[in-house]
Amino acid sequence: MKYIIVGLGNFGSSLAMKLTASGNEVIGIDSRIEKVDLYKEKISHTICMNATDEFTVSGLPLRDTDVVIVAIGEDQGANIMATALFKNQQVKRLISRAINPLHERVLQALGVDEIVHPEEETAERLAKKLCIKNVVDSFELSEEFSIIEANVPEEYVGKSIREIGFRQKFNLLVLTTIKKEEVKSILGKSRTMERVLGIATPELILKENEILVLFGANQDLEKFLKKRF
Numbered sequence: 251m252k253y254i255i256v257g258l259g260n261f262g263s264s265l266a267m268k269l270t271a272s273g274n275e276v277i278g279i280d281s282r283i284e285k286v287d288l289y290k291e292k293i294s295h296t297i298c299m300n301a302t303d304e305f306t307v308s309g310l311p312l313r314d315t316d317v318v319i320v321a322i323g324e325d326q327g328a329n330i331m332a333t334a335l336f337k338n339q340q341v342k343r344l345i346s347r348a349i350n351p352l353h354e355r356v357l358q359a360l361g362v363d364e365i366v367h368p369e370e371e372t373a374e375r376l377a378k379k380l381c382i383k384n385v386v387d388s389f390e391l392s393e394e395f396s397i398i399e400a401n402v403p404e405e406y407v408g409k410s411i412r413e414i415g416f417r418q419k420f421n422l423l424v425l426t427t428i429k430k431e432e433v434k435s436i437l438g439k440s441r442t443m444e445r446v447l448g449i450a451t452p453e454l455i456l457k458e459n460e461i462l463v464l465f466g467a468n469q470d471l472e473k474f475l476k477k478r479f
Contacts, residue, residue: 253318256301266292279296308339337362343363347368396468398463399464400475402457410452411452411456430459431445
């Protein structure tokens with residue numbers, strides 16, 4: 251996968267290094283030369299440029315880039331301008347960082363594909379979701395073990411946990427499942443709620459549109475997800 255990350259502050263640089271370490275090609279962009287020099291040996295490519303300049307942005311390899319992430323956090327104006335420029339360039343997938351609720355509403359109005367909140371979402375979690383298809387969320391317990399949420403694979407719908415053999419085949423433990431439900435407020439507006447269905451038993455039958463909560467070694471989790479999706 252090819253990524254462009256705009257803004258090499260704490261969040262942007264951590265994300266860029268994680269994605270690079272996972273074997274992806276990453277272009278890290280920052281307007282501060284000291285940041286570019288600091289990470290040039292740790293990120294695939296680093297460029298010192300102003301991401302709010304339309305001419306400069308149009309010169310980037312946007313057609314070959316899978317995801318653009320605007321991680322600027324210090325300057326909301328620069329974040330919004332850069333996000334708008336990349337949106338106008340019709341990049342394949344655009345993710346931007348929100349600082350507060352008003353900033354988030356502006357980004358939503360611009361039509362970004364996803365909004366992240368670094369105060370709530372670590373670079374490690376976002377990198378894992380970007381790198382491994384179908385991961386809904388993840389939590390690193392250590393360098394070796396994680397808990398992840400992943401959609402139930404279509405081929406497993408209607409089968410029990412015992413029948414699938416998560417422990418025997420994949421060395422993974424199913425902790426629980428999560429069901430998505432549509433609920434209406436007193437005003438009649440619908441919204442999606444997630445309901446945890448309790449500790450998973452071997453006899454539990456997996457259903458369509460449910461989420462698996464899996465525990466295991468990172469290598470086993472990645473092997474399972476890459477094989478199934």
